[in-house]
Amino acid sequence: MTMRTHPQAEYRQRMSEHFDLVVIGSGPAGEKGAAQAAYFGKRVCLIERAPKPGGAAVNTGTIPSKTLRETALYFSGLRQRGLYGVDLTVKADITIGDFMHRERAVIESSWSIIAENIERHGIVSVQGAARFIDSHTVEITRYGMEPRRIAGDVLLIATGSCPMIPVGYDVDGEIIVDSDSLLTLQRIPASMVVVGGGVIGCEYACIFAALGVRVTIINSRARLLAHLDNDVSDTLRQSMTARLGITVLGNVEVRDVAVEDGRAHVTLSDDMVLDTDVVLVSTGRVGNSASLGLADIGVKVNDRGFVQTNSHYASAVPHIYAAGDVIGFPALASASMEQARVAICHAFDLKYKSAVSDVLPYGVWTIPEIATVGESEDSLHSRGLPYEIGRASFRLNPRGQILGETDGFVKIVFHPDDQRVLGVTVVGESACELIHVGMTVIAFNGTLDYFIQAAFNFPSLADAYKYAAYDGLQRLQKRHARMPGLPSVQREVVRD
8 A cells, every 4th residue: 555645744755854853043152052953863954144154242241252352351361460469550541442352263263063963973954044944944034045945853942042132222233232242342432321231341341451441331231240149249250340440330220321422321210321432232142033933833932932841941842952052041152962862862752961951050151250169158058957167268379379360269159067069259360270179079979078188289269168178167166165055076177
């Protein structure tokens, strides 16, 4: 008996190219998801709307901002300002070309690395904007070319996110900018107002302040980076104001922004008026999903355009997955890559990776750097869970003295009963590298004893972990000694 092909399947077969996996978006999630499937022998097509791969991570976000930070530190000599007898200022006559040259070189290198990875895995790469025709087929459009239809057994949406259109601001890319258009400025402004005290706002505030720009942050909350512990937020604010000359205005809103004669006039809720060359509006991001036609095929998104997925990153349509910034929190490149790998392994039943690690490091590339992993004091306190802390300052660390990095510190949060490490925060030079030591100990359910017994390089900033552990044991000893009915700890813990 001859089996008759379903009309819809027959149409797809006739009008489209067919793959095991179709990935939309070539940012961290899209690239790694495609490579994961190709590594296990799947035929993969990777669709990218932009002329170059990498998504926001390479082109407008992670890589550019971190490169600009290093460039700013170089031109300003800021890393050397803490050293005795050294007082450097921004190099004279710096141009926007000087500032952006290194960023462009790093981005171009990233493009090459991604392209090599795609080619090495035999992935078919297609440029154009994709939109779902049905739950298995996308149509790709590109200016000057006929539409192209591609079908897949499994599809992965990895289209990322973009800055939210701010209400009350006319973003023109010159005077009023968002985090994307900021990178296209043709000159370094003399002054800048940053609206928003979150991660993006604080990072760019530090970068431009390091170059001598007069920066003012307008924050609707009392604290910068309100998701961090008080001592971390306070250290950042103190460094911003004392070291970088940033003005931080908290508990205040922007009431009006007017552009006149090439400058912005920002009126605040307390009637203060700020005149500035550039206003950076940093008020959050939305998922890049509006143009995909998801509602027509049953894929659900929330009011900010983030695709709704389950623990395997499958959408409401079981063979359509989503990963990365397009699904929202935590919106980290590191997490995005892992989400995509988990999604692909689930989709093709690959016995390789079943979940994203629940121990994720979180880095903020302000000046100074901030990195956290695991629990914080605030998170434990809000749930009424017991904890103790140990803390060591870079001021007492020989490597910190050598580097002039005396404001930084390592803080360990641990359980008072078994000294199991629950969380770590590092503030200061190389914090986003140092945090991985704490991450590893947490992942293996380690205790303070690991740091006590370990022999760290000397001099090194990592050695601060040992003295944070000693400090934690001393605090624990003192707390036990003050508790009625409990014997004092017999062994005295001293700094060796």
